[in-house]
Amino acid sequence: MQFTSESGPGGAAPHRPGRPGLHHRGAAPARPGMPAPARPGARALAQVVAALALAFLVACSGLSAPPRAADAAPPVPATGAESPQGRGDVILNLFQWTWDAVAAECTSTIGPAGFGYVQVSPPQETIRGTEWWTSYQPVSYRIEGKLGTRAEFAAMVDSCNDAGVEVIADAVINHTTGAGNGSGTGVAGTPYGVDDFPGLYGAEDFHDCRTDISDYTNRWQVQNCRLVGLQDLRTESEDVRTTIAAYMNDLLDLGVAGFRIDAAKHIPAEDLVAIKAKLSDPDVYWVQEVIGAPGEPIQPSEYLGSGDSHEFAYARELKTRFDGQIKDLRTIGDGKLPSASAGVFVDNHDTERNGETMNETWGAKYVLANTFMLSWPYGSPSVYSGYRFTDKDAGVPGSTETTVPDADCASATWTCTQRWTEIRGMVGFHNQVAGTEVTNWWDDGGNHIAYGRGAKGYVSINNTGGSVTRTYQTSLPAGTYCDVIAADDCSQTITVAADGTFTATLPAYGALALHVGALSGGDAPQEGDPTTVAVDFAVTASTVWGQDVYVVGSIPQLGAWNTGAAVKLSAATYPTWTGAVDVPAGTTFEYKYIKKDASGAVTWESGANRTATATSSDDGTGQDTWR
Numbered sequence: 001m002q003f004t005s006e007s008g009p010g011g012a013a014p015h016r017p018g019r020p021g022l023h024h025r026g027a028a029p030a031r032p033g034m035p036a037p038a039r040p041g042a043r044a045l046a047q048v049v050a051a052l053a054l055a056f057l058v059a060c061s062g063l064s065a066p067p068r069a070a071d072a073a074p075p076v077p078a079t080g081a082e083s084p085q086g087r088g089d090v091i092l093n094l095f096q097w098t099w100d101a102v103a104a105e106c107t108s109t110i111g112p113a114g115f116g117y118v119q120v121s122p123p124q125e126t127i128r129g130t131e132w133w134t135s136y137q138p139v140s141y142r143i144e145g146k147l148g149t150r151a152e153f154a155a156m157v158d159s160c161n162d163a164g165v166e167v168i169a170d171a172v173i174n175h176t177t178g179a180g181n182g183s184g185t186g187v188a189g190t191p192y193g194v195d196d197f198p199g200l201y202g203a204e205d206f207h208d209c210r211t212d213i214s215d216y217t218n219r220w221q222v223q224n225c226r227l228v229g230l231q232d233l234r235t236e237s238e239d240v241r242t243t244i245a246a247y248m249n250d251l252l253d254l255g256v257a258g259f260r261i262d263a264a265k266h267i268p269a270e271d272l273v274a275i276k277a278k279l280s281d282p283d284v285y286w287v288q289e290v291i292g293a294p295g296e297p298i299q300p301s302e303y304l305g306s307g308d309s310h311e312f313a314y315a316r317e318l319k320t321r322f323d324g325q326i327k328d329l330r331t332i333g334d335g336k337l338p339s340a341s342a343g344v345f346v347d348n349h350d351t352e353r354n355g356e357t358m359n360e361t362w363g364a365k366y367v368l369a370n371t372f373m374l375s376w377p378y379g380s381p382s383v384y385s386g387y388r389f390t391d392k393d394a395g396v397p398g399s400t401e402t403t404v405p406d407a408d409c410a411s412a413t414w415t416c417t418q419r420w421t422e423i424r425g426m427v428g429f430h431n432q433v434a435g436t437e438v439t440n441w442w443d444d445g446g447n448h449i450a451y452g453r454g455a456k457g458y459v460s461i462n463n464t465g466g467s468v469t470r471t472y473q474t475s476l477p478a479g480t481y482c483d484v485i486a487a488d489d490c491s492q493t494i495t496v497a498a499d500g501t502f503t504a505t506l507p508a509y510g511a512l513a514l515h516v517g518a519l520s521g522g523d524a525p526q527e528g529d530p531t532t533v534a535v536d537f538a539v540t541a542s543t544v545w546g547q548d549v550y551v552v553g554s555i556p557q558l559g560a561w562n563t564g565a566a567v568k569l570s571a572a573t574y575p576t577w578t579g580a581v582d583v584p585a586g587t588t589f590e591y592k593y594i595k596k597d598a599s600g601a602v603t604w605e606s607g608a609n610r611t612a613t614a615t616s617s618d619d620g621t622g623q624d625t626w627r
Helices: 045-061 099-113 132-136 150-162 219-224 238-253 269-277 312-322 326-331 364-375 421-433
Strands: 091-094 117-120 166-171 175-178 230-232 258-261 285-288 308-310 342-345 380-385 438-443 448-453 457-462 468-473 479-482 493-496 501-506 510-515 532-540 548-553 570-573 576-584 588-596 602-604 610-613 623-625
Touching: 091 099, 099 117, 099 150, 099 421, 150 166, 166 238, 166 285, 238 269, 312 326, 312 342, 312 364, 326 438, 326 448, 364 380, 364 421, 364 457, 364 510, 380 421, 421 457, 421 510, 438 468, 448 468, 457 468, 457 501, 479 510, 493 501, 493 510, 501 510, 532 548, 548 576
Parallel strands: 091 117, 091 380, 117 166, 166 258, 258 285, 285 308, 308 342, 342 380, 532 623
Antiparallel strands: 175 230, 438 448, 448 457, 457 510, 468 501, 479 493, 532 576, 548 588, 570 576, 588 602, 588 610
């Protein structure tokens, strides 16, 4: 049992009564039409091994693990045009876009917006048909299909690279087309049969199970039987592995920077490790589609030995919170994959159709969820951009059995989320604040939250049906900031005072976002202002899993003894927790350290309040020890 102390400043913690939550259910009002105007590269193997070793030790010992340190800034594509929005690890998933349309969009929008990567639909030859899911039924590994030719694919990669954007290909390597299709001819003219894919696979290359998966609690079935009738490849076979690797190496030769591994859950993790080892770049980034569900034997965590995994639970929680109360988004990373290994999204091409997550029909709430994802330091985010539909099986309007029309953002058919002002603004925000901790968290107990990202950015989200006005406490330097959600031309500004505060009104289902890379007139923030001093905090404190350490104190920059506005410290050098706060020079203040767990329970350290003075030569408060 953990004992929680209620002692606080001066010995007693002030009681903060709970506030009634603002609870709203149902979709937000329809959102008006939007104006059109780093590689998540291979994570260090040591990072994966350390995470797996830690999990193993914790499981075996029964002990609580120490908190994970905040992730470093993501890698950035090394070549191509610079973006005024910076460049980072945000992926844009352009579902069912042709290669020519992707190339044009990289140049006009994706590159300038600061996206690091564009994920494209499967490039291999498939069966014929107008439905979108035909793209996931390969008949050969020729780069010839409904979305374009091999030459057009290569030109698209070059155009995107020139724009500073690298390409991630959706790789369908678990199966071929379904047995129910019998024999036929692919979109590029390649013949095929149930057990006969000339030059690729014969009957011996498929698993012996010839029935569909019926029990997802049976690992063997999930990884050996047919997924909705699709012919399941024998990926433990050396020949099959070599064939798959040859296809992926071909894509690497064409300049692809990474892969999304479709249906990875249906391939044993060790098979994927073996396939990746055969690639010309065995450290290439990939993120695996592993749809974890409670009670099932196959979970995303077992796939981290070869790459990242999508964290479906993150998207599901976004849906739950935005249809309930968003105050608990603060703990959205708890109980999920390590941040450095998690691919996160609000929706994708499957979940927007099956109701598992939010989708663009949620209107303003959908925008708010993307705003949160792009501003919160968990996972590598992927923004989804597809097309509108009423029939969930239907392909893009105007598709034929062998072609898909080019995307047209002037048409209501395409969502083109990458062109929305809010999305572009938040990609720039994400790039600017990379590597910083969450600071100055505040919530109203319900559906209005606000938080900073170190001294580089600040966001507030109002998930209610009415406008809200509030004075916010930030760690931002004084200055006049562009609200990058409200406009992309800095026509909407917020002035932050010397003490880090500002007052603003948020519309119903609205948000604001400020960062030091977007100031009115291009002025630099007053980070070098001699009237403020960066005070460093460092405390040695042991914690149990789920706990974090904060500093709270007598001045606004430290929350004015409000634990809800306390400054979270970094566990990068655990058990020493560190952080820095800008404080007006000459200010003498009191402070204490506190611990918070996943439920929000607060434990104060004992003893008298600590004291410090911010001086122009300040090098911090010294090394403190939890007491």
